[in-house]
Amino acid sequence: MLGARQVAPDTTCLESYFPLPGLGMLPVNAFVIAAQQPVLVDTGLSMLRDDFLAALAETIDPSTLRWIWLSHMDADHLGNLQQILDLAPEAKIVTNFLGMGKMALREFDLSRVHLLEPGATLDAGDRELFPVKPAYYDAPETIGFVDTRTRVLFSADAFGALMQAPAEEAAAIRPEALRDGLTTWAAIDAPWLGVANPEAFGRALAGIRRFDPTAIISGHLPVAIGMTDRLLETLSGAVGRGTPAAPDHDSIEQLMARDAA
Ligand SMILES: [Fe+2]
Numbered sequence: 044m045l046g047a048r049q050v051a052p053d054t055t056c057l058e059s060y061f062p063l064p065g066l067g068m069l070p071v072n073a074f075v076i077a078a079q080q081p082v083l084v085d086t087g088l089s090m091l092r093d094d095f096l097a098a099l100a101e102t103i104d105p106s107t108l109r110w111i112w113l114s115h116m117d118a119d120h121l122g123n124l125q126q127i128l129d130l131a132p133e134a135k136i137v138t139n140f141l142g143m144g145k146m147a148l149r150e151f152d153l154s155r156v157h158l159l160e161p162g163a164t165l166d167a168g169d170r171e172l173f174p175v176k177p178a179y180y181d182a183p184e185t186i187g188f189v190d191t192r193t194r195v196l197f198s199a200d201a202f203g204a205l206m207q208a209p210a211e212e213a214a215a216i217r218p219e220a221l222r223d224g225l226t227t228w229a230a231i232d233a234p235w236l237g238v239a240n241p242e243a244f245g246r247a248l249a250g251i252r253r254f255d256p257t258a259i260i261s262g263h264l265p266v267a268i269g270m271t272d273r274l275l276e277t278l279s280g281a282v283g284r285g286t287p288a289a290p291d292h293d294s295i296e297q298l299m300a301r302d303a304a
Pocket residue numbers: 115117181182200
């Protein structure tokens with residue numbers, strides 16, 4: 044299942060859900076920013092390629108894309124990168140030094156890279172995308188951003204949540220379910236939060252609060268409008284609680300059989 048929906052000014056979400064045995068589902072989102080120089084943020088899942096490319100084409104003529112902002116090099120963020128590069132010959136990939144190195148390992152054409160140097164912003168014509176290091180992440184090259192025109196904050200993997208059913212907005216998820224989904228996914232995706240210093244993590248969260256975003260868009264959460272304090276407060280409780288135990292082989296088989304039934 045994959046669809047395109049405007050979730051904030053100038054911001055369209057290409058949304059899908061990835062099932063996880065026994066845990067529910069994880070949203071997997073990419074975004075189109077309708078800037079003067081249009082930006083695609085991440086490139087979706089390869090197994091949903093046809094649907095992803097159709098949803099993209101429904102949103103924008105891919106050949107007009109000027110930038111592909113890659114939050115990081117995990118498979119759920121660059122699944123359709125080569126196809127987009129072929130469809131968008133003018134587009135440059137925005138990443139940093141480490142991201143570029145990982146692209147070289149995967150044999151992408153590095154002449155298509157626009158290296159975002161430390162302290163630099165991306166000029167998209169009518170706005171800038173100001174790079175933001177999310178409060179937590181699962182790959183060191185990760186870069187989110189604040190859109191200086193809309194003050195929408197893209198948080199990459201941060202604020203991702205496991206869910207039991209799709210939702211159009213994070214605010215539509217039952218509060219306890221959202222809290223559990225956020226903290227469980229954070230513990231799985233960033234297990235170092237289990238041993239992180241709560242004060243240091245609190246400072247990282249406060250850094251997000253200072254941007255005072257109008258909305259938070261995440262690779263793994265429906266759009267969160269006016270929920271910044273709630274998300275930050277929930278996540279502040281996710282540190283220092285140890286790391287979760289992963290299911291063993293037998294229990295994974297049981298969970299997959301149950302989900303398939
Ligand atoms: Fe990731």
